[in-house]
Amino acid sequence: MTDFKNQPQQGQVIASFGRRHEVRASDGNVWNCVRRGRQQDVACGDRVQFNISGNAEGVIESVLQRETVLYRSDAHRQKIFAANVHLAGIVVSGLPRYRENLLTRCLAAASAANIAALIVCNKQDLAETQAIASELNYYRDLGIEVMTLSAKHSVAELTTRLTGEDSIFVGESGMGKSTLVNALLPEAHSRVGALSSSSDTGTHTTTASRRYAFFSGGSITDSPGMQVFGLQHLDKQQIEAAFPEFADAMGACRFNDCNHQLEPGCAFKEKANLHTQSAKRLEWLKEILDENARLAPWERKKP
Ligand SMILES: Nc1nc2c(ncn2[C@@H]2O[C@H](COP(=O)(O)OP(=O)(O)OP(=O)(O)O)[C@@H](O)[C@H]2O)c(=O)[nH]1
Ligand SMILES: [Mg+2]
Ligand SMILES: [Zn+2]
CATH class of the missing domain: 1.10.40 (Ribonucleotide Reductase Protein R1; domain 1)
Incomplete structure (x- = not known):
């Protein structure tokens, strides 16, 4: 019998929870990995080399060179949303009402990371969302792509736009990122939150970034909603x-x-x-x- 334990494997991180990472190997198997040492950040989308350490478990030895990294930071450290994505879908809606300041920060982070941006204006079935359309025209005029849709109705145009590309959804809680992922990939089963009726704010339903592959190529990464978006990593x-x-x-x-x-x-x-x-x-x-x-x-x- 081959001793797999001593053979380094290659794979891609498909989900990250603190120090624990799910790595999909080239053969499709998924391994629960920890990273060796504390030196290196490992993020969703990273291509890694890992060693198998036990049943379905492994240790990440190294992170291969990244094509892109999408960062945000806070007062203490920088955080990685995802590596190796080429398009950031920034999801906004009229209910809860998105904050233009945060949209501005997301756009700035993507631009600085050389990642194209697409503003996804979700929940068009709500009058509150239709009311923000003219505000978004400013971004269209800047040359930024804006797509208006409703995850509850049709995501056909978005499917066409995202297929074949490695993308991530970012945005505030409750905008509908996970609902969109589920509409794009019904097998994804990403958890969707109920809106708390008292405050109309989202409830941070998604707690970790997770990458879902499209059958016909490309992937979409769902990320947890954020309330602050520091850019201390930029000069x-x-x-x-x-x-x-x-x-x-x-x-x-x-x-x-x-x-x-x-x-x-x-x-x-x-x-x-x-x-x-x-x-x-x-x-x-x-x-x-x-x-x-x-x-x-x-x-x-x-x-
Ligand atoms: N009316 C309407 N509601 C929607 C639409 N898309 C999503 N929602 C609702 O919005 C709420 C929040 O959706 P989620 O997909 O959990 O939002 P999220 O952006 O993933 O939130 P976090 O995971 O907390 O960041 C849920 O109650 C969805 O059913 C839409 O197109 N129209
Ligand atoms: Mg979510
Ligand atoms: Zn000046």
Whole structure:
């Protein structure tokens, strides 16, 4: 009998729960793995080398080079949503009402990670969602893809868009990410939450990222809803570059170290005067810069 225990295997992480990771090997078998040591972050979507340590169990020895990494951070550390995805579907809805500030942060994180963004405006069957459509036109004008649909009715257009691509759904709790995953892949059985009627807020039903493969190629990763989205892993230039409406303003302020506050000759403020949503987004951009300057500096690790 072959001694599998000594043969390193290759696989892909399909779910991560703290230190525990589910790894699908090339033959389709799924192994429950822990990572060796504490040095390395392992995330959903990572391609890894692992050794089998027991019945259906293994130890991740190394993470292979990542094509992309989608990060968010908080005051203490950076967190990885997923590795090796090329499209971020940012799911928003009118009920609960999404926060444009968080959408802005998701878009910035994706842009900085070189991951294309698609705003998925879900729950079109609700009047509350139809009411936010015009607000999203601003993002269309920036060249960002926006798709309006209802997970409860038809996801045909979304299926076509996502097939063959490795994508992730991100967004606040209750927007319908898991409902969309279940509509795209009925066999996924991703847990869907009931909305608490008292506050109309989601209840964080999904607690870990999980990757589901499409039969005809590509995959979709469901992720837990987030309420805060820090961008401490990005420096000032990366943050500014993630706001396409200010592309012409970059480097055009009178002062090199302009913080776009009260300085004269600020090219960002000039641009912001052109549109109420640009003005809001400049406030959020400055909020991110302030946050990053205020919080305890920890080293900004590059992927
Ligand atoms: N009316 C309507 N309700 C929807 C639609 N899509 C999802 N919902 C409801 O919205 C609620 C939240 O859906 P989930 O899929 O659990 O939301 P989620 O984004 O995965 O939330 P977290 O896992 O907490 O991040 C559930 O009650 C769904 O039934 C839709 O298209 N229309
Ligand atoms: Mg969910
Ligand atoms: Zn300026």
